[in-house]
Amino acid sequence: PARSVVIESLTKFDGEGHSTLTPGQFTQLTGRAGRRGIDKEGNALVCWSPFVPFKDVVGLATSQEFVLRSAFRPTYNMVANLVVTRTRAEAELLLSRSFGQFQMDRRTGGKRSLVRALEARLGVLEARGFADGWRLEPRGRPLVRVFNEADLLVVESLASGLLEGLGSADLAAVASCLTFRRRGPGRSEPPARKGEINRRILGIIELAEDLVAEERRHGVPSAEPPDPGFSMAVRRWAAGDDLSEVLTDEWSGGEFVRNIRLVADLLGQLAEVGPTSVARSARRAVGALERGVVTVGGAFDGSLPDTE
Incomplete structure (x- = not known):
């Protein structure tokens, strides 16, 4: 995520020719603008092109055909990287401020938590000998670089x-x-x-x-x-x-x-x-x-x- 996202082109090659981005693709790109908990708003900038009329840009920006839904969930790789780069408190704060948690709160009324999901995966890592509390064991360190x-x-x-x-x-x-x-x-x-x-x-x-x-x-x-x-x-x-x-x-x-x-x-x-x-x-x-x-x-x- 960043405060501003710049989209150089609204067209892409689909294997046969160039086509305009769909509302879903445009939303996925612009949805990265604005860092939750840091920025009050995000900006999406579209570079001018003689091949894309302004009305098409407006149509994409105002389309309601696609609703952005976060698929963000902790993985073992993410847990490992959080362990080696953040304190436990920092990791929990990061997850609690995520867009994924925001949408989860709206859907479940706060009954589900990404922090609890992180703790559950950390529990698996501990049980398998890859972590000891908020610390990776030597055999768990490769997880940081396995995607x-x-x-x-x-x-x-x-x-x-x-x-x-x-x-x-x-x-x-x-x-x-x-x-x-x-x-x-x-x-x-x-x-x-x-x-x-x-x-x-x-x-x-x-x-x-x-x-x-x-x-x-x-x-x-x-x-x-x-x-x-x-x-x-x-x-x-x-x-x-x-x-x-x-x-x-x-x-x-x-x-x-x-x-x-x-x-x-x-x-x-x-x-x-x-x-x-x-x-x-x-x-x-x-x-x-x-x-x-x-x-x-x-x-x-x-x-x-x-x-x-």
Whole structure:
């Protein structure tokens, strides 16, 4: 959030041509203006363009088609970053003044609290040995730099050694169960116990089940369970197979590229926070994934060191 937001252009490329932002997109951009508890108001500035009439700008600014709703909720990564950058009192004040808490108060009459949600997640971290009060234990420090819907499960998998001792293609396959989410009804079948990749994925699934039980005890909603459905595809791609050999009727080309990028992004994070063997394999895996139709871009810049 900032006091003022500047929108350089009200058009964006949609893959085929340039189109004007929708009221929802405009509201999402301008909704960042104004820091709750600091600014009395926020400003949104739209740069002039000869291609967008002023009446269109007015129409977007006054539209009632889209109501801004905060999706802000504490994550384990957020809790870890608050612990290392704020005092407990500062963190609680920050959450209590958030736009998310403001809307939650209006909906529930103050019956729900983001501070309580933070405390619940902190309780899970303490129970799992990642925190001691308002302090991160050494095994919990990687959480600060892991940005994933299953952030705690990723760090649990690291701490348990389930990601160590794997080649680059195998590590990509195992990591994919932490990023892949099958669209539509149904879930992927659990892998057989034969093979090292399958054994590691089953280990992560068992960890996830333990974590879900702990979260239930603390009233914390759980992330989607690990899904092994993309593991063999990403392994074959990392091993150098052609797209025609890897692509199946299960997903479109766009879905394949998107899921490869998600795996590569997580591997880039593991290269930063993992032990030497994991970091080395993760770097090589990202290099193997970034080819052909897949352009991972900023997921890995090749500058990560080889040592811890």
